[in-house]
Amino acid sequence: MEHDKEKELLELKEVTIRFAGDSGDGMQLTGTQFSDNTAWVGNDLNTLPDYPAEIRAPAGTIYGVSGFQLHFSSDDIHTPGDQPDVLVAMNPAALKKNLPELKPGGIIILNIDAFDSKNLSLANYTSNPVEDGSLKGYQVFQVPITSMTSRALEGIKLTPKEVARTKNFFALGLMYWLFNRPLDTTLNWIKQKFAKRPEYIEANEKALKAGFDFGDNTEIFTSRYAVSPAKLPAGIYRNISGNEATALGFLTASVKSGLPLFLGSYPITPASEILQYLSEYKHFGVKTFQAEDEIAGITTAIGAAFAGNLAITSTSGPGLSLKSEAIGLAVMTELPIVIIDVQRGGPSTGLPTKTEQADLLQAAFGRNGESPVCVVAARTPSHCFDMAIEASRIALKYMTPVILLTDGYIANGSEPWKLPDMENLPDLKVNFVTQKEGYYPYVRNENLARPWAIPGTPNLEHRIGGLEKSNIYGNVSYDPENHHEMVTIRRQKIDNIRNDIPDLEIEGDINAELLVVGWGGTYGSIKEAVTKARNDGYKVAQIHFSYICPFPKNTGEVLSKYKKILVPEINLGQLAYMLRSEFLIEVIQYNLVRGLPLRVSGILDKILEIEGGNNG
């Protein structure tokens, strides 16, 4: 008897899916593929890769579980979603670790083949959760992913291990079916990726299609889901992660400044990808120098800046600590460099693969002496592109080190990026000094920037360094008055940048009583929480800092308008500390330092706690 293949198609506004499996199961790849596909079909999306620091932790264990969460919608969204609607669990450990976060009534797709006694015990299950009723209240689909994959691949010359490795594509195919997606983006990817291994192309294609067909043919799924394209502003888009956007931003700054890009860097999670991406752009003349340590990463960059390159260094928290002294050298020599800190959980080694915002005070103040630098922060993955260009612009214009803060969440997370108009990219053209007349190493222009005279320029030979120099002439100087003057000038130069950056824009209800203030990667969570509160009738305003040192010039004025100020941060109150000390105001803190993005619900609860009952 032929069964009815027609399944019900349910329209959803938004969905959050989490893929979870062993760190060797390819969950990051599966998630990335689903993201690219989702972007390509036109949904708005936001992702959160969440993986262990161990590369291949023992299979089947809870600490070896790697996850990838993505949130997609027909509407404008800003976060990877608080709680998943759908959990794909490739083994018992993945189920155990992720079940507590799944929404009540959510969908669980299990690789039932992996629920054997060995894996159950590795995951510390004393009884099988599939049989003991602990999954009651969820929609559980038991799919024999491993065995179905090997059956689909029968006849292809692969080792059993290689066959098992394609099971993530079976799961991906099944999810494509469940969410009514075309397979094209992934099929193209497979063809490119394995161009030299036709048997891998065949195997992965077969696994993907088998997963898709399984959904179509099996009786266990009675409905599938559709999420319509989001109404994004017109333009050409691509899906982008923060680290790739950062790399492209500096590549763009190099092209627009006409300066070769030099990156001195030491690999560190979660910043290494910036070095990896930029090492591909040799045809732009990009020079990447994988240094022997963090200190050499920045000091080679300082040397390259002295020689006239657009010089940058990329790192994460522990690396920023190691670079502190050299940042001071760049402050003293007044050379343009950009230090990218992709923040991770700290202190010390901390949580290498998790996100945090706790390097702010280190970036702003963490050096010996009076050592002001410019500090800027990106708020979303694609915003990293803009802030990389901004950091370069400020560094070159003011002859100063600039610290660009991103974080593990926006660095690894991705979102659709509306590609910039090439004509609208800023011109960062630099004029090196070549005239001897009036030249001194520390003579200053209207921005208090000193002239950039690079080696190779006739008659402008000069010496700079970490010792204090006399103003204008640049000779070593121990003169007390001169030191005070130079300390003051270096501070003033950074303060002046506030005249050259955009004012804060107030989002939400300008005339609200409560202002929610954030910086960096928490933008999405705060934005959604504020939107939800406003939808519930509360009047709430929001500002978000991309420029922190110095603060935009309307900061004091904006802050003074609001009776209550809430500052959510993934630290114990570092921006709050800076706002209090600079503007002498009281703020309410909301701090959660879990190595994860702030949940929308957490911020919303805090808003309601403050504003309780004031929703009209």
Added chain:
Amino acid sequence: MDSNTVVKEFNYTSKDFASDQDVRWCPGCGDYSILAQVQRSFPEIINKPKENVVWVSGIGCSSRFPYYMNTYGFHGIHGRAPAIASGVKIANPDLDVWVATGDGDLLSIGGNHFIHTCRKNVDIKIILFNNRIYGLTKGQYSPTSLKGQVTKTTPYGSVDYPFNPPKLALGAEATFIARSIDRHAKHLQEMIKRAGLHKGTAFLEVFQNCNIFNDGAFDLLTDKETKDDHVIELKHGEPLVFGKNKDKGIRLEGFNPVIVDLTNGHYSVNDLWIHDEFDPSPARASIIMSFDEIEGFPTPIGIFRQIFKETCDEAITRQISEVKKKKGEGDLKKVLYSGNTWEVK
């Protein structure tokens, strides 16, 4: 060896390389001699406009050096001179980049940068002012201080073994390794020239007397009475002969160097070890370097070894042009608009 010949197109004099700054080392310091020999040698080796010369240093007495040279200069932070210099050179390979550094700066806090610069063969010249003491911090022992040496931080004698700097450079694959002494002006000039003409990481150790905190450390090697018996000058293609009357020689027997008497009729110069600066194997150079540690052996000065291989900056430049040839000059729009793009109307 092509790169060891001088092409003299610019008629610089030593004065052209002297800056207007007062030199502020202690009177009698060996650094004065090194500065003088550098300024005297430069007219013969700088075969490009002098604005293309950059001196980089770290921290310590020696690291004040860039202020006294009328070239571009960068006085860095402790230990980091090789890294700063590497950045300068890679950013602009047309520059001649020199590093002035000391035993604490290069071998203690900067040891990591030193070995990796050598390993990568970045085309920079490193002059190590080795006085076996911390001078600027006033007399603590350094990584080249001798075992047992009494200093401010080793009142009962140092318990540490010293580095043998040329050996460290050899182990790190430096492509040019030489040694000289502050008071051997002519020899020092010759070594500076050879280092300057080398393409690749050139390491020149200079024994330098700190007359305040470690005075006389090299007296045996510099005093008229003793120097000939305690120093052996390495010369390419010539036998290892030393002694006041050139009466002693060194033979290599198996792996062991042996001092022989050239006056008793058993051995002649024909039986001696012939020095080969360009020996591709590091083995013999390593044995010569270890004379320092063998009782009764003279201290070698001269060029231990020079080999030629692609430098780091050359490789980076080559790779860039290869990739440009393959992919074409970078097109920003093409890169930004790559990957899976879609249009929202």
